[in-house]
Amino acid sequence: MAATSTRYILICSGKGGVGKTTLTANLGIALAKQGARTAVLDADFGLRNLDLLLGLENRIVYTAQEVLAETCRLEQALVKHKQEPNLALLPAGNPRMLEWLQPDDMRKISAMLGEHFDYVLIDAPAGIEGGFKNAMAAAREAIVVTTPEVSAVRDADRVIGLLNSEGVKPIQLVLNRVRPKMMANQEMLAVSDVTDILALPLLGLILEDEQVIVSTNRGEPLTLTGNSSPAGRAYTNVARRLQGEEVPIIDPSKERQGFRAKIGRLMQTKIF
Amino acid sequence: MTLRDVIDKLLGRQPASANTAKQRLQLVLAHDRSDLNPELLQQMRREILEVVSRYVEIDFEEGDVTLETEDRVTALVANLPIRRAKLPAPAPISEPNLESELSS
Numbered sequence: 001m002a003a004t005s006t007r008y009i010l011i012c013s014g015k016g017g018v019g020k021t022t023l024t025a026n027l028g029i030a031l032a033k034q035g036a037r038t039a040v041l042d043a044d045f046g047l048r049n050l051d052l053l054l055g056l057e058n059r060i061v062y063t064a065q066e067v068l069a070e071t072c073r074l075e076q077a078l079v080k081h082k083q084e085p086n087l088a089l090l091p092a093g094n095p096r097m098l099e100w101l102q103p104d105d106m107r108k109i110s111a112m113l114g115e116h117f118d119y120v121l122i123d124a125p126a127g128i129e130g131g132f133k134n135a136m137a138a139a140r141e142a143i144v145v146t147t148p149e150v151s152a153v154r155d156a157d158r159v160i161g162l163l164n165s166e167g168v169k170p171i172q173l174v175l176n177r178v179r180p181k182m183m184a185n186q187e188m189l190a191v192s193d194v195t196d197i198l199a200l201p202l203l204g205l206i207l208e209d210e211q212v213i214v215s216t217n218r219g220e221p222l223t224l225t226g227n228s229s230p231a232g233r234a235y236t237n238v239a240r241r242l243q244g245e246e247v248p249i250i251d252p253s254k255e256r257q258g259f260r261a262k263i264g265r266l267m268q269t270k271i272f
Numbered sequence: 273m274t275l276r277d278v279i280d281k282l283l284g285r286q287p288a289s290a291n292t293a294k295q296r297l298q299l300v301l302a303h304d305r306s307d308l309n310p311e312l313l314q315q316m317r318r319e320i321l322e323v324v325s326r327y328v329e330i331d332f333e334e335g336d337v338t339l340e341t342e343d344r345v346t347a348l349v350a351n352l353p354i355r356r357a358k359l360p361a362p363a364p365i366s367e368p369n370l371e372s373e374l375s376s
Contacts, residue, residue, distance in 0.1 A: 019316050149301075157301050160344075186276065186288035193294045197301065199344045267276035 004192075006114035009121050009166065009242075010139030014155030016126030018147050019176040020065050022212060022221075023235070024123040025053040030088035030223040030239035031119050039078070039117040041110065042136035044125035045093035045101075054081060055219025056089050063091045064109045065101065083224060103137030110138035128158055136262075142168050143203060147177045148189040156198060172203035174238060179208045180252040184265070191252065204238035205249050206231050229254075302339035306346045313339070320350060329355040 222232030
């Protein structure tokens with residue numbers, strides 16, 4: 001039976017390397033754990049990595065391309081996660097593919113996924129060219145990922161402009177790789193600077209966390225192991241907020257305690 | 273100004289970079305969003321100053337025409353300190369209006 005309330009969410013950033021795929025993997029697992037049937041669609045076919053972060057790289061046989069060409073059924077192409085069977089991965093294509101799927105193909109494949117899943121998370125490729133536009137065609141709403149750096153924020157802004165012109169909404173922001181210490185020293189854009197400049201509601205704030213690298217090494221997203229790392233908690237909270245739960249966003253300045261943090265706050269006192 | 277800014281100034285240190293980042297971003301985004309290249313903006317700025325200075329004497333040193341954005345809306349903001357009005361008031365636009373008002 002078709003799930004009419006399926007949410008088709010594009011995860012994008014413009015700039016590469018800011019954490020799109022990591023967010024998609026963690027969010028996918030977290031949603032699945034919360035009981036939502038979730039499909040993650042890797043729309044970055046040239047440089048696909050979602051399989052690697054989910055630990056599913058050895059299990060891909062078919063892609064969306066074969067499904068659309070009717071050389072296999074959707075069920076055959078979907079790669080189910082072993083520990084979290086509510087989650088399935090579908091790569092849009094493979095790097096050897098000569099012709100990329102068109103926007104219509106993306107719409108078709110996501111509609112097919114919508115018949116079986118509550119969430120379809122689309123991991124967009126970096127950039128704002130063809131590959132991104134194809135990925136966007138399949139989405140109704142979007143999560144923009146950025147870091148508090150000028151280049152990432154600028155690129156995010158370009159992407160938001162494109163999403164606005166295509167009528168994709170709501171668009172929500174995830175601020176990744178936040179370093180509380182640098183923020184406290186005013187050597188990093190403040191959270192409010194980024195949300196003001198991009199004029200988007202904040203869906204999540206994720207602290208810089210070495211455990212993210214450890215988890216990608218293993219192909220086990222932080223949200224899978226129920227890990228108590230700061231980033232893992234933050235990803236789980238993003239999923240809960242998506243589901244409509246009210247979860248307060250952490251305040252980076254409160255993450256630091258002790259004497260040095262106190263001095264840091266004193267230094268930010270406005271004196272005139 | 274915060275305590276930290278004061279100490280930085282006293283010690284001759286570079287001020288914290290977050291504010292610089294914010295200002296640079298706001299400027300570059302205003303350009304990105306409006307699709308105006310710097311050359312075109314420069315030309316527009318020249319022409320605006322030209323028109324305004326027909327009516328009033330402006331302080332060119334202090335004057336500034338920039339793009340600013342807030343909530344994804346870009347605005348052209350001109351900040352032109354006026355030294356004094358130019359007398360007599362320039363004719364071309366005001367006179368015909370005056371006549372039409374008198375005749376009606």
